[in-house]
Amino acid sequence: MSGGHPLTARQAGLLNCHVCGQLSRAPADGGFLRCPRCRAPLHMRKPASLATTWALVIAAAILYIPANLLPMMTTASLLGSQEDTIMSGVIFLWRSGSWPLAAVVFFASVMVPLLKIFALVYLAASAQRRSRRRRLQRTRLYRMVEFVGRWSMLDIYVITILVALVKFQGLAIIQAGPAAVAFGAVVVLTMFAAMSFDPRLIWDPAADAATDPQDSDHA
């Protein structure tokens, strides 16, 4: 950076409005402030960011288990009844020859939620340890988690359409299983977890080290 260490808004005692980007001087007493331009509440960092992220990620990790083990849907026809989990749905798609779609569903429903939980645990743990390593990579990981989370909703939508079409056709009876509720909860919880994580926490330890010369030789 030009002219010494990079300077952050926090070091300058400025609050950055998350809606309109207006910078305001933080009150000396640390009191509550609204943005003078758009009236959004101002915070130096998202309040209780790490505690909220941890709570939501742990809840999502617990619900991930029933989401994958319980049946996602139950099919009943003249030929008997069958229960499908997420994985057996993927295997069905693979066997019926639509392997690109099998790959999409496997990735969106099995891999993305799992990788998202691991990524959020890594981000929260490294921010809590005030790690100064791989800051740029961790910021990119955070962006990826935010971007990709919504695609996990895929299986919920598949069930919605399947249940309705098959019911109207009268071929068989398809019902959504208990895994659908758990799976929906995993998606919503991980999205909230990603929203509650403040990516600026990744950069704060480095900024603190730069202003404290005794610490900066480790950077």
Add this chain to the structure above:
Amino acid sequence: MLAPDAHPSLPAEPIACHECDLLQTEPRLAPGETARCVRCGAFLARNPPDSVDRTLALSCAAAILYLIANVYPLVGLEMQGRRVEVSLAGALRVLWRDGMEPVAALVGVTTLLFPVLELAMILVVLVPLRLGRISPRLAPFFRLVRAMQPWGMTEVFLLGMLVSLVKLSHLAEVILGTAFWAMAALIVVLTLAGRAFDSRLLWRAPLAGDAA
């Protein structure tokens, strides 16, 4: 309001990155250019040409497409001359009656409620802006738009419909309804509208200065 004297090395009109908090000067952007954070590469600002007019036109188109997507059937099945079709509302009703109320609510909120609220809020903000009336009352609506954006998942829903049709294609002939194509167009139009909108226009004039 701004505090350029807060620190001697602060640039004249600084902005801070939302993702890494670095203070920097916002570069002057030519039409169509995008500014990114020098340290972490996060999006800072874009200068789309004709922002208000284009966003308004695209949002009106999106509102019409949205209406079509909810009135006409989305997908259907045809088997031995018998044809069944479902609309979004019909599919939600079936799910709700099957005792899957939480799932039906989640699907309804992400594919029906939030997209329409988002569109309505965008219009509420844009129409006065186009008429040259910048009002402090616009700010909370814009904040609502920002809060709802991650939860509108029309494009994921479209892919979900395709997957379910492939699953059923060995049983019956599948039909893509009018609403399906309207929804596909809606996704394109909404993406373009999002790219065309320059939120900085809202804050050019001091919005809430008189409300303090």
